[in-house]
Amino acid sequence: MKLEMLNEIIQKKSSSQNFALLTNLTNGNSEIFEFGKFLSNDFENYKKQIENYHSLKKNGVIDGTQIFIQNFTKPIEVIIVGAVHIAQYLVDLFKNLNFVITIVDPRKFFITAERFPNVKIINDWPEEIFKKLETDSNNALITLTHDPKIDDPALKHALKNKFFYIGALGSKKTHTKRCQRLKESGFTQEEIASIHGPIGIKLGGKSGPEIALSIVSQLVLESNKLLLNSKK
Amino acid sequence: MEKQIKRTILEQARDWFESDRKVILARVIQTWGSSPCPVGSNMIVNDKGEFFGSVSGGCVESNVIEECLDLLKNNNSFKQLEFKVSDYNAWNVGLACGGEIKIYIEKINS
Numbered sequence: 001m002k003l004e005m006l007n008e009i010i011q012k013k014s015s016s017q018n019f020a021l022l023t024n025l026t027n028g029n030s031e032i033f034e035f036g037k038f039l040s041n042d043f044e045n046y047k048k049q050i051e052n053y054h055s056l057k058k059n060g061v062i063d064g065t066q067i068f069i070q071n072f073t074k075p076i077e078v079i080i081v082g083a084v085h086i087a088q089y090l091v092d093l094f095k096n097l098n099f100v101i102t103i104v105d106p107r108k109f110f111i112t113a114e115r116f117p118n119v120k121i122i123n124d125w126p127e128e129i130f131k132k133l134e135t136d137s138n139n140a141l142i143t144l145t146h147d148p149k150i151d152d153p154a155l156k157h158a159l160k161n162k163f164f165y166i167g168a169l170g171s172k173k174t175h176t177k178r179c180q181r182l183k184e185s186g187f188t189q190e191e192i193a194s195i196h197g198p199i200g201i202k203l204g205g206k207s208g209p210e211i212a213l214s215i216v217s218q219l220v221l222e223s224n225k226l227l228l229n230s231k232k
Numbered sequence: 233m234e235k236q237i238k239r240t241i242l243e244q245a246r247d248w249f250e251s252d253r254k255v256i257l258a259r260v261i262q263t264w265g266s267s268p269c270p271v272g273s274n275m276i277v278n279d280k281g282e283f284f285g286s287v288s289g290g291c292v293e294s295n296v297i298e299e300c301l302d303l304l305k306n307n308n309s310f311k312q313l314e315f316k317v318s319d320y321n322a323w324n325v326g327l328a329c330g331g332e333i334k335i336y337i338e339k340i341n342s
Contacts, residue, residue: 001338001340001341002340002342003246003249006242006246006340007246009242010246023336025310025312025336028310059271060261060271061262070259070271070272071272
């Protein structure tokens, strides 16, 4: 593989693009595949199969060929509302997984670069932030403040924009009240039920790191389900 | 604001290359039965025998490194490796899990 190719892959990965690396196992040639891109002779004949594997995010030697396809998929973008201590543990746990994190909080003293080094932070109200951020079903939302005036606008935005995962921290009582407010705002029972609340899978822990682990586990579980469903 | 920083295997490969190391990229291209690393897992090896990443969770790494060093020595640019439980070298390395894997190794060229 040429250094050029390696650099191109690194660059595409860091700008979170969907693409695949094709390798002809008989002559060692490699090429980048993206939808709509013209392929060289080595690969053009197998374009249909390549597209098929790519849309299924399937890695492997394409049936009946000597072409290996490796897909690079856009990471899931997780928006965390609330720069609280659980968010700090979340950042640590997400580090080795294919997620990109943004932390938002309108409270200046919570959201500092000292508390959150090497992660994107935005000091503003979720309502304002979502006016500028482009979001879709590749996004996940985790709300941690359990303050309705901070969490609720984010939850509403996530429901409307069909985030694939929405989780809200708070006790059962807090969550019941939250559901009631969302109902009054016009969200359907089904939409409200799609929120994971209280957030996280049941690990039985109460400490910050344990709660963070239960949240990350739930998000990983849901994202894997998503991948499995797309392969069916 | 900086994005979350994670040193990836490919970035490490580039760094090695730029500091004049010879670099081999090894990737899992096929698996049968149970195998610890999925297709697409990768590992890099340099001419000093240093490695980064994983292709089998520890079972065949030492053999892959040897093969990578051989590739450099013989001045070849790529090769396919296959590891099975029934292989002659299974006693040394082998896959304790009973799986089989095919690994593709290739040299990074300027």
